[in-house]
Amino acid sequence: MKIFNLPDLGEGLAEAEIREWYVKVGDQVSVDQPLASMETAKAVVDVPSPYSGKITKLHGDINSIIKTGSPLVTFELDETDDDPGSVVGKLETSEHKWDDSHVKIGSSETKSSSVKATPAARLLAQHESVDLTKVQSTGPKGLITPDDVKRFLAEKNESKWTGNTETLHGVRRIMAQTMTDAHQQIVPVTIIEDADITLLPQQTDVTSLLLKAMAHAAKSEPALNAWFAGHHLERKLFDEVHIGIAIDTAEGLFVPVIKNVQECSLEALRQKIDSFKSALQTRSLAPSDMQGATITLSNFGTITGRYATPIIVPPAVAILGCGRSREVPISRNGKISSGQILPLSLTIDHRAVTGGEASRYLKAVIQYLENLSLRAGVVV
Secondary structure, eight states, rough: EEEOOOOOSSOOOEEEEEEESSSOTTTTOOOTOEEEEEOOOEEEEEEOSSSOEEEEEEOOOOOOOEESSEEEEEEEEEEOOOOOOTTOOOOOSSSEETTTTOOEEOOOOOOOOOEEEEEEHHHEEEETTGGGGOOOOSGGOBBOOHHHHHHHHHHHHTOOOOOOOOOOOOOHHHHHHHHHHHHOOOOEEEEEEEEOOTTSTTTTOHHHHHHHHHHHHHHGGGGGSEEEEETTTEEEOOSSOOOEEEEEETEEOOEEEEOOGGGGGGGHHHHHHHHHHHHHHHHHOGGGSSSSOOOEEEEEEGGOOOOOOOOTTTTOOEEEEEEOEEEEEEEEEEEEEEEEEEEEEEEEEETTHHHHHHHHHHHHHHHHHHHHHTTTTTOO
């Protein structure tokens, strides 16, 4: 007897529901013959048989929930199965032909070949129309795993590329890796709002002013000026405000850090930003200038764009994005006049920051900018 346990029918799905049995106890089945229709959180899929033999038990009725790795079908294997203990059967039948819409339209007889693969690998190969005889195995004793099938598909897709390709190096390679890690760790939520900066003088350095506004907001809502260790569920709040400022270059994105923004004047902040840009042009920026950010500013509006969902780099928990300011009609005291607004997008890591904390922080930033605007740009 051989028990076939339900394989992972997706990316780490914990269970599946039996929608229909295609076989019954006593039926003789062959490798790759559909056993049951199973519904997961992502799709309804047919589960193929990994063995040739007779069905002796079905472990569940219609609408039963089967946990991944739990028994689904018990077989009495055919004597021709030469490795009943560890293999998942032979590829005894033909390769299925598929049309462009991935609907099975027939099959043809081919020479039997002993292809050993896990049930999950067979299921993936069937869905993606992959010939398992062409897949290189990395599993024990030549067993094909789902990762082997995925690697085969990836290589196949890459081979279809045309034109010049390049392998990422240096800053772009680090950026790609950092963004991938951030995407896998962070639980992002973005809040957007506009600040009325109509009364600010035209020569106002908005980037430096935003840095001061962020430091000011961190006093009233310190939860965003913090680090979070997801594996230990620990956070650290900072009194000092060290703001990473995203700078675009031909080589890629750099995020140097301005330390102790709360103590800097607008002039000092502008000098620091300009010195960072000069150092980046000559690639002479010190490694210490790229470390220690407690929160980040992305002023993408200097190029174009209104709102965004900027990406947080752990262990920080927040990043403020600033879009391009624009002229809009604004109502004041019942009268419509032309005004200038600054679009802001605040992304938080919702594992460590609540919606209320994020809203209060963004409100504090806006109030700082608008209060300065009302005072005709006089910074105290």
